[in-house]
Amino acid sequence: xxxxxxxIKYFGYCRKSTEQLEKQALSISAQKSQIxxxxxxxxxxxxxxxxxxxxxxxxxxxxxxxxKRIKKGEADGIIxxxxxxxxRNEIDGAQITYxxxxxxxxxxxxxxxxxxxxxxxxxxxxxxxxxxxxxxxRLSEDVKRxxxxxxxxxxxxxxxxxxxxxxxxxxxxxxxxxxxxxxFHLVRKMWDLMLTGNYTAPQILNIANDKWGYKTFKRRRExxxxxxxxxxxxxxxxxxxxxxxxxxRGSKNWxxxxxxxxxxxxxxxxVQILSGRNRKPKPHHRMFAFxxxxxxxxxxxxSPEAKNQLICPLCKLKFAYENKSAxxxxxxxxxxxxxxxxxxxxxxxxxxxxxxxxxxxxxxxxKQLEKQIDTFLxxxxxxxxxxxxxxxxxxxxxxxxxxxxxxxxxxxxxxYHKSSKKLDRLLEMRLAQELDEKEYASKKSExxxxxxxxxxxxxxxxxxxNKWLELSEKTFNFARYARFWFxxxxxxxxxxxxxxxxxxxxxxxxKLYIQAHEPFSILRKGLELIPEARMVSEPIENVDNIRxxxxxxxxxxxxxxx
Numbered sequence: 001x002x003x004x005x006x007x008i009k010y011f012g013y014c015r016k017s018t019e020q021l022e023k024q025a026l027s028i029s030a031q032k033s034q035i036x037x038x039x040x041x042x043x044x045x046x047x048x049x050x051x052x053x054x055x056x057x058x059x060x061x062x063x064x065x066x067x068k069r070i071k072k073g074e075a076d077g078i079i080x081x082x083x084x085x086x087x088r089n090e091i092d093g094a095q096i097t098y099x100x101x102x103x104x105x106x107x108x109x110x111x112x113x114x115x116x117x118x119x120x121x122x123x124x125x126x127x128x129x130x131x132x133x134x135x136x137x138r139l140s141e142d143v144k145r146x147x148x149x150x151x152x153x154x155x156x157x158x159x160x161x162x163x164x165x166x167x168x169x170x171x172x173x174x175x176x177x178x179x180x181x182x183x184f185h186l187v188r189k190m191w192d193l194m195l196t197g198n199y200t201a202p203q204i205l206n207i208a209n210d211k212w213g214y215k216t217f218k219r220r221r222e223x224x225x226x227x228x229x230x231x232x233x234x235x236x237x238x239x240x241x242x243x244x245x246x247x248x249r250g251s252k253n254w255x256x257x258x259x260x261x262x263x264x265x266x267x268x269x270x271v272q273i274l275s276g277r278n279r280k281p282k283p284h285h286r287m288f289a290f291x292x293x294x295x296x297x298x299x300x301x302x303s304p305e306a307k308n309q310l311i312c313p314l315c316k317l318k319f320a321y322e323n324k325s326a327x328x329x330x331x332x333x334x335x336x337x338x339x340x341x342x343x344x345x346x347x348x349x350x351x352x353x354x355x356x357x358x359x360x361x362x363x364x365x366x367k368q369l370e371k372q373i374d375t376f377l378x379x380x381x382x383x384x385x386x387x388x389x390x391x392x393x394x395x396x397x398x399x400x401x402x403x404x405x406x407x408x409x410x411x412x413x414x415x416y417h418k419s420s421k422k423l424d425r426l427l428e429m430r431l432a433q434e435l436d437e438k439e440y441a442s443k444k445s446e447x448x449x450x451x452x453x454x455x456x457x458x459x460x461x462x463x464x465x466n467k468w469l470e471l472s473e474k475t476f477n478f479a480r481y482a483r484f485w486f487x488x489x490x491x492x493x494x495x496x497x498x499x500x501x502x503x504x505x506x507x508x509x510x511k512l513y514i515q516a517h518e519p520f521s522i523l524r525k526g527l528e529l530i531p532e533a534r535m536v537s538e539p540i541e542n543v544d545n546i547r548x549x550x551x552x553x554x555x556x557x558x559x560x561x562x
Contacts, residue, residue: 004306009075012047015085031081034111057091077107084132093129151247153260163187177259197491197499205232242268289494296350297508311341364510372512377483380523419451475519
């Protein structure tokens with residue numbers, strides 16, 4: 001071998017994998033330095049560099065090119081730091097040893113391994129390459145096992161998505177996912193905008209980047225930049241925000257996470273419906289206020305359809321003028337008509353896209369649809385004088401009821417602490433061998449469920465105590481002005497109002513059925529009992545104040561509970 005070293009031309013090959021499994025390997029610059037230092041007397045025609053994994057065959061473009069160039073005769077040997085830099089899979093390893101056996105590769109040099117071109121040397125090389133493949137496969141399995149265990153414990157074993165962060169104060173492998181204090185509330189606002197149904201994902205992206213100045217979490221090699229278009233779609237299709245972890249990714253295997261959910265599962269499902277099945281907004285040449293909100297009684301979606309018609313000034317025929325150059329009745333060219341009457345209609349019709357469904361539901365014209373929505377809004381419209389009275393009464397009642405809520409909260413706290421003490425006592429009994437393992441597990445499960453129940457009750461009571469007055473005032477104010485906003489608002493405003501007041505919007509026999517959200521449902525029932533509290537066109541100074549106050553007082557407890 002020594003006699004032919006001076007005549008052999010070598011390729012230097014340096015590889016560094018970007019994958020986590022090979023993070024401890026020497027850097028490319030370190031490999032080049034070692035090769036130059038150890039083999040400075042050999043004829044190295046070129047040093048090739050590559051940052052690719054060798055776990056799978058046909059994954060390295062530089063390696064494949066090097067093999068092709070050796071077959072063409074540009075070089076006769078390879079210099080590499082270690083056999084595992086050349087190959088970590090069976091196919092590439094077999095190709096290397098076969099080319100040595102056939103003489104296409106005359107020599108191999110390694111900085112940390114000695115190779116001799118003989119049957120015994122080739123056998124030892126095969127063993128070294130096989131060991132590299134085995135080490136990679138074993139390490140991969142160990143890593144997968146560790147990741148799966150972390151998922152089983154309820155934690156995401158990878159980089160946290162936008163709005164969350166991995167705990168920086170914990171070692172690798174023990175990091176958990178927590179709220180990102182700078183971005184959590186901003187991403188939640190993105191979900192809120194999407195839930196209104198008034199914004200598309202690109203519109204929310206522009207708001208976040210241009211108006212809020214959103215910047216992604218800064219990491220070592222990436223981040224600190226505005227949110228990308230692909231990222232906004234990933235956010236709105238990621239169930240992680242509803243408290244779930246998909247692992248492995250793309251497997252549809254869902255695990256309940258221990259991280260704090262940003263949204264509820266109902267909110268997540270609603271965004272999926274608003275986004276469409278392909279998670280991308282559908283292009284529209286014209287915007288419609290209620291598209292995607294209403295279902296037909298047969299279960300299909302109800303979609304808008306624009307109708308543009310023209311009335312011929314000569315023969316008075318009304319016809320759709322798209323793709324027509326003249327009147328079908330008198331053949332008068334449309335360009336020559338003087339002051340023709342143009343009518344624009346929007347109809348909402350059943351799409352009839354469900355297989356096996358025959359639907360004869362007629363369409364409804366936009367004006368009739370908006371009139372029905374206005375009628376519904378009028379049923380919750382509050383008179384301004386009653387609105388002021390109701391809000392004052394709410395604030396007064398809030399002070400009175402805070403005492404009773406405090407007692408409820410104290411009772412729940414005592415029950416929670418009692419459950420914790422029971423668990424401690426149970427553990428003491430197990431350690432004293434007063435209980436066997438089966439009895440201990442059964443009792444422990446019951447007490448953990450009891451403790452979790454009181455924990456959720458405490459959280460719910462505390463949130464209601466802080467927010468119910470604010471939400472009640474917002475409900476009353478919305479009911480007071482929704483009808484005016486609907487009449488004067490743009491398409492997004494109309495869509496937002498319809499989204500806010502109800503759900504399960506169904507069209508049947510040209511009538512829109514609205515299932516009002518509970519606060520508005522209760523408000524409607526209350527206004528049916530006291531018609532004087534509704535908005536009226538006539539002055540109501542003559543209404544008996546005593547009777548009015550008494551009537552409101554009988555209904556108000558139902559309002560307050562919501």
